[in-house]
Every structure is written in C-alpha cells, then in structure tokens.
Amino acid sequence: MVWPHRNLLTLEELTSDEINLILDTAAAFEDVSTRSVKKVPALRGRVVVNLFFEDSTRTRTSFTLAAQRLSADVIDFTAKASSLSKGESLRDTVRNIEAMGIDVIVCRHSSSGANHLIAKNTKCCVINAGDGRHEHPTQGLLDIYTIRKAKGRIDGLKVAIVGDVGNSRVARSNLHGLLKLGAEVTFVGPTTMVPGAFAKMGARVVHDFDSVIGEFDVINMLRIQMERLGSNVFPSLGEYTRLFGLTNERMKRARQDVLVMHPGPINRGVEMAGDVADGGRSVILEQVTNGLAVRMAVMFLCTQALGAG
C-alpha cells in the first residue's frame, strides 16, 4: 500500500493497515542502528525542526537521532510558552519556521490540538510528539511495536494501561492503536483518573487492580505526575502505590509471561517497584530502542507524501 498522509497527528485517524505499514517499515529500519555506519540517505537534503514548547529531553533526543539516521538536518527550536504570551501566536511561530525552508515539524505542546492548528497553517509534514493530554502517536506506535515484537502479534492480546489515564496522551494513542489491531484494552486507576467515558471509546474501565491483574498479557504503567499531588485526584503517594502500584507482591499474581512497560521516566517505588522495572518481564529499555526505528519510519513515510522536494 501507499502511505497517504503528510502528517501524523493521531492514531485515532489511522487504519489498521496504515498502522501495520508503519510497524513493518520500522522493522526494516531497525537494523540500521546495528550497522557500523548508522545512516541511510532516505531524508538527505531534508530539514527537520524539533519544535518543543514543553521540555522532554528523551523524546527530543529520540526524534533527533531518528532524523540523523535518515541523513536529515535537524534544528532544535525550544520555544517556551512565553513566546505566546509575548503575543506571537502559534500560527505565526510556525509560519516563521516554515519560511526558513523546513520540511518536517516535530512538535510537542502542552495544549491538546496544538498540532492540528500547526498542520492547518503549514505545508510541512507535522509529526505530533505529544499534544496536551490528547495523543502521543509515536509513543503509542513504539509501545505497539514492542508488544508485537515480544508477543509476535497484537490481535487477541489483553493489555492493561494503569494510572492517570484521563490526563495521559500515551493512553489515548495506545487505546486507538491497540483496538484497531484487535487487542482488548483495560484502563485501570482511581475513579478520579479514569473517567467512565472511556468505556464509550472501547476500553474496559476497572478501578480494582487486584481483581484483574492475573488476566493481562501486557501491563503498561503510566507515570504519575507528582504535581498532581494536592489536586485531590489521589490522597497520597503511599495510598496510590498500595492500590495501583506494580509492586513485587502484585507481580507474583500477574501472568508468568506478562510484559511490563512504562513510557518513562519512572518514579521508582511509586507506580512501579525498582525490581519490577529492572526485572525479566520489563521491556522498558527495548521501548526506548524501538522508539528510534518507529520515528524513522514515521518521518520516512510522511515525507514521501511531500513528493520530490
């Protein structure tokens, strides 16, 4: 099939065929990282800008490396949200960047939908590196890629996503992608963090981790945002860990072949015990490695849609 999209804004808008095409392309790119010359010329002459309105060293580094391995030039544009308060709108920022001859904009922004706004105002490829609490499609793809590699399939798997699902862009992207590929998704967390509305989006919603922990092929633990403490979505870290943390004790009741995932960075001892993060069921570091291949695939496919440039 031919990849039809110039932008990657969400996994919600992709078909299962399109998701599989990204995963297959990523597989083809994966061995580039193991060669002595870690480069292919796919994006030679193209310019990628990392437009990050929100700090994230990990995601930015991953995109930068991915672009470099495709032989693109990479520019970092760390725009603090303060440029908006100075009166320069997001639209103006993007037009200025575009005027510098950019091909791909990789954007992270604290507002949901910011990438949609950018895409409407530019002819560049726009790749969503996380918008507010909406989606983080490349994270979703790398999670799905990691699962597929470890389990050999997605169809029929039971996947738990645990934590502050309501505020998580990772959870939404995983949900859309996994459902399309035939997995069953269960959101687990306190009622203040997992709204019932997710049931209408196809997820199972559970508030008692212990009653279901033995069912899952994959457990994806979300990071707890420490700044949420005091906003009354949970009373204390201790209570959170006791109810929803992936402790050693809880791991004993999980399936023997369960895959443990986390988008990082981990609050060790809060959402996950250190032993579990470093243990034999954890694929957390593989997720980071796979992120490179997936991001290469996404940038490669989207720029195809730009045509000869």
Next chain:
Amino acid sequence: MVKNSNLIIRSGRVVDPSRNLDQIADVTVVDGRIESINPVDGRASAPESSAPGRIEIDATGLIVCPGLIDIHVHLREPGNEDEETIGSGSAAAVAGGFTSIACMPNTQPAIDNEAMVEFVLRQAARSGLCNVFPIGAITKGRQGLELAEMGHMVRAGAVAFTDDGCGVANSNTMLRALQYAKMFDVPLIQHCEDADLASGGCMNAGLTATRLGLPGLSPLAEEVMLQRDLLLAESTGTAYHAAHISTAGAVRMIREARRRGIRVTAEVCPHHLLLTERDIGDYDTNFKMNPPLRTERDVEACREGVADGTIDCLVTDHAPHGADEKAFDFQTAPFGIVGLETALPLFIRALIETRLLDWPGLIERLSCLPSKLLKLGRGTLAPGAIADITIIDPAEEWVISPSEFLSRSRNTPFGGWQVRGRATQTIVAGRVSFDRHSGVASGEPSVGVR
C-alpha cells in the same frame, strides 16, 4: 433632530404578541410613535395623499413585528475597541433586526459606576442606530467582593446587574446583592458557573472532551450555582435571571423553581439550540464558547424549555474576538462567538422549522418578554408606543458570510450555513435604521433611552 414625521408600512403580516395580534394590516407611525394599525380586508387600504417626508414600505409577504431585543450583548467598549465598539455593535444589531440591545459590563474597565453607565449611553446616542441599555456590574470591578453602587447606576440608566463573564462565587455577597437590588426592582442576572468546578475547562466535560484530551467544563458548574441562587432568590423575592442556560438539568431546575413560585427567568443562545460538543471537530476555536456546547440531550431540553415557556428570552451572547486571538490553540483561545447578525435565522431554524414555536411565539421571546423583563417599555406595537419595528422576510434564503458582517469581529461557527429568514428593515423610534437594500442609516442623534 430629524425624525420621519410619517411612516407607513403596508400590507404586512403584523405579529404583535403583546396584544395577541396576527393579521394583515397597515402600520402607521407618526412622530416616532405607533399611530394606528389598520387591518387590510381584501382590498387595499385607503390611499392617502403623500405628505412631505412620508416613507412608505410595502411589506406584502413580510412579517411586521415589535423590534427585536437582545438582552445579552458584549460590546467591548471601553477597552477592546478593535474587537467591537458601541457603534459597530449597534450597526450589527440593526442589520440583524434588533432595535434594542442590552450590553454586559465586563469591559475594561468594567461598567460598575454611574459615569461608566453614562459613557455607554453617550456613545450609543452618538451612533444613533439602536437603543443600547447598559447593564451594570453587581460588584466593584466584577471582583465578587464589594457591591457596586447600584442605586447610582439605576439613576443613570442601568436596567439590570450582572458580573457576567463569571458568576458571583461568594454566597453571602450574592445574598446581599439580591436583597439590595430588590430596592430598585431591577433583576440580577447571573452567569451560572461555579469557578472551582469549572476550573481549567474549555469544552463540555464528557466523551468528546475525553477523546480530544481537552479539560472539561462540567454541567455541574452551571447547575450547582443555579441551584444555590434559586434558594437565595426564593428567600429574598428578588427577580433573578439565569443567563445563557445550557444544560438539561438547569432547564429542569428553572421549571421546578417557577412551579414553586420563585421569581426566576432564563435565556438561551442559538448555538445551544443547534450545536453539540461533537461539532468542535478538529479543535475549531469558533466552537469555543462559555457555557460550552453540550450534548444532544441538553439541546433537546433547551428547545423544550423554550417551547413550554420555561426559558423566556432568546439572546445571542454576542461576544466578538479578533481573528488573531481565535487563531490560538483551542485551550488558549478565548471563549465566545458573535451572534447579532445570525441570530434570527438560527432561531427560525431551531424553533420554527422544528414546529416548536409559531411566529407569535418566537416574537414573544425575542421582543415582548425581554422588554418586560428589563422594563424597557418596548416590545409592543400598541398605539402610542415608541415605534421600534422589525420587518422580516421569513422566506429569504441566504448564506451566512462572516466577511459581510458589520460587527468588527468574524468569530462564528455558522459561516457558510444555508439559512432562511432575515430582517429587511429595522425601524427605531420611527426612523429606518437599517434597510437590507440601502444598508445602515448614517448615525444621527438620537434615540431616547426610556
């Protein structure tokens, strides 16, 4: 001051709910007041010799009704004249068929004292296009703490009080405001929103917000404050008006409160009768307003509320914003849409085309009841009344085109809509302020305030 000494509107369908009138008739205006309404029975009414300065309008096939009144309009002056002025807002009003508008005090600075009320009236008189009735703030600077000088403002011409833009959070302040306002017998208008429950929200809390990852504005924020206010209003007996109601629960509460005899009235905007949260699509900021677009169930309940009279008034919540501001991302962009030039066909679509209301029912809620609520002395074609008249072509089909708005702002989610029904002439105190063919009359002093 030049007034048309004589104006005759011939052969229109005269709809005046204030007097249960709905018949083909000629309307004669002399010296800015209604002189007579003469039914046309089969043959043409007596041709009169044309007096100098007489204007004749042929209203065959058109509706002639008391001038439309919008009691919820933001004019942005003073403070944000790039978005709207009292003059440009008045021009938009008459183009939409409104002869009177009441303007909200959330300007910068706020309309919270006598001098500010007088300023609004003076600017309105300068543009001379329609009646502008100022609404004063309940509290100084709209801070929700100390009562503003309501007595002074009433004396200067304020017709009601509100801190619109936000609700009065402090229960004691609201109770005192209700007690105090009762002295002047002017209504308190509340923007029902509990700030804590609403905090950070930018669209209706629910499935679509969950899907889009946008922070939600819970319907509870509206309903909790409304319920509190109903208890307070019941205890004081003051006239209380709930602004821009948007939830099924709010409609139900008002219906029940009325049944209990509480002096409560309510209003609804066209967008809450026609659009749902799902219309936000890919984060289109022209669909961002407060209260936000709700669900189909809420739309249904609001429509029923209008049909059964629970909701008395139809308003626009005309809220102009510059294109630059609306170009921000959805969370950052300001709330609000313009409404004066699109309201009439949208209400026709929501209420007449669905057969929830007939024409007298619509005119009642767009003119008679709003006038009664704020004691404006308009909303009637009774002989001797000030001749504020709107002539409507109920059949004209047209496409809403924001670039043609007379408002200074273009922020509407209805651009491109194919609609039916439009004001052809807007007559204020006997003077044609707007004519669909020749446009807005040049500003001229002046229209009386009361």
